[in-house]
Amino acid sequence: MVAKNGVPSAIEDDDMDTAIRIKQLREHNGISRTELARKAGISLSYLNEIERGLKSPTEHTLQKICRALGITLAEFFSEETPSLPPDLRQLLREAEILTPAQRKKLVEFIRSMKGE
Numbered sequence: 001m002v003a004k005n006g007v008p009s010a011i012e013d014d015d016m017d018t019a020i021r022i023k024q025l026r027e028h029n030g031i032s033r034t035e036l037a038r039k040a041g042i043s044l045s046y047l048n049e050i051e052r053g054l055k056s057p058t059e060h061t062l063q064k065i066c067r068a069l070g071i072t073l074a075e076f077f078s079e080e081t082p083s084l085p086p087d088l089r090q091l092l093r094e095a096e097i098l099t100p101a102q103r104k105k106l107v108e109f110i111r112s113m114k115g116e
Contacts, residue, residue, distance in 0.1 A: 018062070019053040021076060025069050026051075029086055039068035 026036050037047040041064055049055040050065075057065065066076050070086025095103060 016053045018056065019051050022047075022057075022065060023051050025071065025076070029069055031069075036065065036068055040064040041068075 026033070031039075033047055033051065034044055037044040040047070040061075042061060046055065046061075047065075050057050050061075062076070063073060066073055069076075070089050095106060098106065
């Protein structure tokens, strides 16, 4: 519903759900709005408006925010908060594209770092 001056008179549920989810994930990752905006390549004022439910991000912007949070769009829309920290999720995404032989070498390398 829109008021006469063109300003939304009520925030739509989907926009608020997106706003809440972004804030929840940002806080879960322990990063500030400023840092998330910088990592996502969007302005801080735009991120503030998104988190307050005043603006709805485009799919492209939401992908940038997800990338900055170290999650996929599927994880964003999942009802659970990712349990792995962003750096480990990134490591797993990188390892997924390796061949079995490369993965074996990666495991050996990690073990050598641990002193095993």
